[in-house]
Amino acid sequence: MRVAVCGAGDLGARHFEAFGALAGVEVTAISDPAREKLEPFSRRGVKTYPKTEEMIDESGADCISIATPTAFHSALAIRALGRGLDVFCEKPMARTVQQGQAMVDAAGKAKRQLGIGYTLRFNDAYRLARETVRAGKLGKIGVVRTSRCAESRPPWLSDIEANGGATFELLTHDLDWLQWTFGPIKRVFARGLSKGKQTVQGDYTLAVARFADGTIGHLEGSLAEKSAFHMSYEIAGDAGLLTYDSRRAKVLEARLVTAQGLVSLSEAPQREGPFAREIRTFVEALESGRTYEVSGEEALPALRYAAAVEKSIQSGEPVEL
Numbered sequence: 001m002r003v004a005v006c007g008a009g010d011l012g013a014r015h016f017e018a019f020g021a022l023a024g025v026e027v028t029a030i031s032d033p034a035r036e037k038l039e040p041f042s043r044r045g046v047k048t049y050p051k052t053e054e055m056i057d058e059s060g061a062d063c064i065s066i067a068t069p070t071a072f073h074s075a076l077a078i079r080a081l082g083r084g085l086d087v088f089c090e091k092p093m094a095r096t097v098q099q100g101q102a103m104v105d106a107a108g109k110a111k112r113q114l115g116i117g118y119t120l121r122f123n124d125a126y127r128l129a130r131e132t133v134r135a136g137k138l139g140k141i142g143v144v145r146t147s148r149c150a151e152s153r154p155p156w157l158s159d160i161e162a163n164g165g166a167t168f169e170l171l172t173h174d175l176d177w178l179q180w181t182f183g184p185i186k187r188v189f190a191r192g193l194s195k196g197k198q199t200v201q202g203d204y205t206l207a208v209a210r211f212a213d214g215t216i217g218h219l220e221g222s223l224a225e226k227s228a229f230h231m232s233y234e235i236a237g238d239a240g241l242l243t244y245d246s247r248r249a250k251v252l253e254a255r256l257v258t259a260q261g262l263v264s265l266s267e268a269p270q271r272e273g274p275f276a277r278e279i280r281t282f283v284e285a286l287e288s289g290r291t292y293e294v295s296g297e298e299a300l301p302a303l304r305y306a307a308a309v310e311k312s313i314q315s316g317e318p319v320e321l
């Protein structure tokens, strides 16, 4: 299988390594309008393209992976699907629900796979939480809190209009994992620095979500972090409390507190990193012909919820879904 990577930034480099490490997969091309980012790949003998459209049309790849700023995801995915290529696209799948739906429609029409990079689905700390909740070990869930804090590193992240700020860059991860774990969200209410602004350096969103089953979600996303990236969750049920904090965990440590006291659920290193695991799973789906778990369709609810959060920030009112 020949793979071409769109975008030679942080995530493009990760895609390059993760696809390239798999047997039977060769990363043959990479694109980026910033030519200096292409040089290290060129030195490794990979064909490089400053124009992504040209790479999609002419590189002869079977599959493309998209790791560009969010603003470009939809048009590039639709172009590649239209040319009969399978597509793995970073989250958030698109800037708007309409763009996301158009990607899903294009995949359906082309009968190709569209996979979205919701890495938490392949992260043991978040998988463990889902299993614990669904096995009923925490009893009836009352509140779940999530937090995700990162630096506002690449300049494009400040452009709210084009890329969606903290709500799309960060909250979509948690929104996807939450709806996968707790089911549909019926109402959101949110505040954010992006209200009424086209650009924000260090954007911040705080959202409250009510799930169909009555669970209350409390989500924080910050692009104003000054130290290293960190993420956490706290899930409170009437039979226990499960917490995880990437700053505290040495490897993977999720804590379950019940009436009997603290039960540490797991402290084992994740043997295969979440990125490598998701890309291996995607390639295995292509090879076996089964549908990849986090298809475009599966990723659409997170986009709808992010759009509702954005609407609530702008209107100052709760949004019903």
Ligand SMILES: NC(=O)c1ccc[n+]([C@@H]2O[C@H](COP(=O)([O-])OP(=O)(O)OC[C@H]3O[C@@H](n4cnc5c(N)ncnc54)[C@H](O)[C@@H]3O)[C@@H](O)[C@H]2O)c1
Pocket: 006, 007, 008, 009, 010, 011, 012, 031, 032, 033, 034, 037, 052, 067, 068, 069, 070, 072, 090, 091, 092, 117, 118, 119, 154, 169
């Ligand atoms: N799954 C995750 O946990 C995770 C983490 C961080 C970022 N992301 C996502 O990955 C994507 C890329 O983020 P990043 O952190 O790598 O950003 P980055 O700024 O490091 O890299 C993006 C690269 O894309 C290039 N680019 C811009 N327009 C392009 C185009 N039309 N074609 C090809 N390349 C183009 C830029 O020059 C830059 O080199 C974003 O959608 C982001 O939301 C996902």
